[in-house]
Amino acid sequence: MNDREIVVEELVKTYPGKVKAVQGVDFRVEAGRIFGFLGPNGAGKSTTIKILTTLALPTSGRVTVGGYDVVSQATDVRRVAGVALQDVGIDPLMKSMELLVLQGRLYGASRTEATARARELLELVQLSDAVSRRAGTYSGGMRRRLDLAMALVHQPKILFLDEPTTGLDPASRRDIWREVRRLNRELGITIFLTTQYLEEADELADTVAIIVGGKIVAEGTPAKLKASMGEESINLVFDSPDLAAKGRQTLDRMGDRIQLDRDTVRLYLSKAAGSIPAVINLLQGAGLAPISLTLTQPTLDDVFLRVTGQRLVASEVVPTKSTRAPRRAEAK
Secondary structure, three states: EEEEEEEEEEEEEHHHHHOOEEEEEEEEEEOEEEEEEOOOOOOOOHHHHHHOOOOOOOOOEEEEEEEEEOOHHHHHHHHHHEOOOOOOOOOOOHHHHHHHHHHHHHOOOOOHHHHHHHHHHHHHHHOOOOOOHHHHHOHHHHHHHHHHHHOOOOOOOOOEEEEOOOOOOOOHHHHHHHHHHHHHHHHEEEEEEOOOOOHHHHOOEEEEEEOOOOOEEEOHHHHHHHHOOOEEEEEOOOOOHHHHHHHHHHHHHOOOOOEOOOOEEEEEOOOOHHHHHHHHHHHOOOOOOOEEEEOOOOOOOHHHHHHOEEEEOOOOOOOOOOOOOOOEEEEE
């Protein structure tokens, strides 16, 4: 039994009315790795993490966390796993030391043990200088770090982070990234991360899985998923979606693959840089002039757009005009 591994086999969750939120999901998170779990709203992401953290029961399938079954051994799962959910549940009137000691006592530690553990965690998440302040005076980034500390009180082997940086400014978000890396590298904690930010998954995750309609449609390392898109893309921004649609039609036969995303056309080519003059000539011949042209390497944003037909933007997903059906991108 591996006490740092997550295994999901044929997971199904059906709600009343025969609504299938999760449809036969399979994946494995290896010990000591960071696993990024992505998906648009309503894709089954939240349902899956609720089952993994024993907050919901599966309809069928088998899930083990740290070697324990989430249904028959839920208490053991809670003992080996820490959970930091999207909504930070911290009493604003209490101080960080008080909160952590209380959490330790709830897990059965003596006051002396809980106090020592609290000091250790405050040092770990770099909040030792703020112990005299009430949690309600903390910044968003400081509250997130305190929430991480509370999830670590019982020294879990596996940590579930549900959108840990939502609503934070870029500087605070990078502070959380630094803490997540340190927890993983220095303590060897396996981390299951859901996020709204593709840059975050690219930065942190060893493996990424994208779920759409209750099914995994792409899985692999960020590098391999991006490599599956091709080497480079020419991104052309037009004054309006209508002009972009005309640009896409004009360039339709030129690239290995072409995508339309609102007012932007993305043309994927094996040697994109050398094709820029030909692209400009074709557009000029059609009476079209883009307002900008950039050459970029593929990103996870491109992968997400390809396999879902949608773009993930913060807390919402913006549909594109693409009619291509989602498909599994094998890049393991």
